[in-house]
Amino acid sequence: MKDKVLDIAKRRGFIWGPSPNIYSGGVSGFYDWGPLGKLLKNKVESIIRKTFSSYNFWEVECPTIMPKSVWEASGHYENFTDPITKCLKCKLTYRADDLIKELYPKEKVDGLNEEQLTKLIEKKQIKCPKCKSSLSDVNTYNLMMKTTVGSNTEAFLRPETATTTYLLYPEYYRFFRTKLPFGVFQIGKAYRNEISPRQHVLRTREFTQAEAQLFILPDQEKDFDKFKEIEKEKLPLMPYGKTRKITSLKQAISKKLIKKEAYAYCIYIAYEIAKQLFDESKIRLRQHNPKEMSHYADDAWDLEIETERFGWFEVCGIHDRTGYDLKRHSEFARIKLEKPANILEIAFGLERPTYSLLETAFKEDKIRSWLQFPLGLSPIDVAIFPLVKKDKLPEKAKEVFTQVERDFVAIYDEAGSIGKMYRRMDEIGTTLTCTIDHQTLKDNTVTLREITSMQQIRVKVEDLNDIIKKILTKELEFKKAGKLI
Structure with missing residues (x-):
């Protein structure tokens, strides 16, 4: 079935690539959305936009290029890396954790460091997929795409929309008349210099994100007024180390599966979007392994969709980012925020749910x-x-x-x-x-x-x-x- 879906995607004008195809087959990690693919992607974007807006998130648009200082403050310049391994013979480079997952889908690799990944590759005797030669030890590779502004100002293309959204916090604070919580979202391009993108449009070097940010005071997070509106809603939750189970948000809070009512509210918004796109049996919300999470995160869940070609994979991340981002940017910019806020994030990519829609929509019988x-x-x-x-x-x-x-x-x-x-x-x-x-x-x-x-x-x-x-x-x-x- 998976080959039939990709055949329709290419032949009927949904997805073409890698791009530019006329130049020796294109560059991996870049794809074109044809007329039908763009129409489908627009409809996914419209659902996300309408849903965010219905929950009183306001849309903004920010530049896609920022100076080095921004990414030093955010931590991307130093820490936005992937684990890589290189073939000692043909010199092809692979993302180490993805290579292991591809060959051993049940192997738990999330949260493993470079040394642990190296040992696992040795233990499984994993070789270069192309020439079957030995692989190097695993090391890290920075995903930021560098550019120059003017004649000599070092800058980078944003790897996410979120950071550019955070920088406007002082303006938001005035716009919303100094009242918290408030929400904003941004839909736009992001760029990551993936070392070996291998999953069609699921992992690309240029992609579209739709990310919402709820700015909220710490004392508002656990007792959140709007939680009462959705506390009886049931979601397919998969807490870390447990199996998928339909659980009400009220139960999730009382059992401390989710610690904060405001964060549960954000998880529900993500699920509300997914329900408009997919059958509920194909959706789950999986909590991150604590080792998987960023050092500043208080909690993180992925909304995942099940497909035949790629199994379960993330289409949205819901993150409790605490006050880390605003604290870092205020320190680096040397400004004092009148009322610093914590941030709860709902981060969708558009390519993944759009591809998933295409695959889950495919049907066939003896006639057609x-x-x-x-x-x-x-x-x-x-x-x-x-x-x-x-x-x-x-x-x-x-x-x-x-x-x-x-x-x-x-x-x-x-x-x-x-x-x-x-x-x-x-x-x-x-x-x-x-x-x-x-x-x-x-x-x-x-x-x-x-x-x-x-x-x-x-x-x-x-x-x-x-x-x-x-x-x-x-x-x-x-x-x-x-x-x-």
Whole structure:
């Protein structure tokens, strides 16, 4: 199945790469999002943006390049590293922990230092995947991408949006009229010079992040007013060392699985986003091994999705960053903050959930293959076809298309037989297909076909936009939206 998904992704214009492909096959870690992929990614971004905004987080946009001093303060300049090992013969370099996980998926490597990783590679007798030669001892490699501003100012491309968001804290404090807590978020590009990106768009050198930050005083974290609104909600929690279990947030707090109500609130927001994208059985919230966490973190959980190709992997990190970031930046910038805050973070990448949507949507049977996206998430909502390219049907179909495209992502097609057009739309996940036939010219009705069941109903053209909207928003079941054919 995994190869079929990647084939559709490439052939149908979801994901192309590595980029630039015309130059000797491109550079690993860089991918292009084709027309359908970009539409799908935009819909994921829209869900994240709308959800953050609904919980009163305000959006900001910051530069992607910052001077060296910023990254010295944040700790990235010194500590933003990955463990690497190099082939002693062909000189190819690999990320050590990922190489071990790839060959031994059940091996616990998170939190191991360079010496421990070296011993594990020796114990498992792991060789270079390409030439089967011995590997070097593990050492560290800095992931920051360096550039120059002006003629000689050393700077770096941001490896995350978060740090650039934190720098505006004094301005936020005034904007929110000195009242805490308050939330902001940023959606934008980040860059990491991964040594050997090997998991398609899951690990790239340039990617899009959507990160929300809740600035909050320490005494507000454990007794958080908004927690009461969501305390009965049940989440698939997997505390460190335990198995996945559906647990209410109230239980999680009382059993000290989660220490702070405000932090539990942030975990819930992340889960609320994931539920709009994936089946709940494919979601889990996994607490980090204490050795995995940054030295300043009080807690960290990953929201993970299960796919066939990559198993369980992170699409969002929820971090209790304490007051570390603002303290460091105020010290390095030599400013005094009127009321320093702690930070709780919800950090999504966009490429990972978008790819996961593509893989989990793939279905096939003996007749066809199709992409079954959650309602409203298909790149194209509806396609408009004339039954034949004559008898004034194309003219009427274009008229209907003009009506529909005002409210939805729609396309018009008349190339090929109706069966072939259906199959094309099935393969790219178009939820609804609307066919204009000879009866349309008589009574101004059209057929509407649903991708999963392939059932068809007949509806009036004047009602079409309203019916499509209600189907996509789950207000109306498809088979009840019109007369079944």
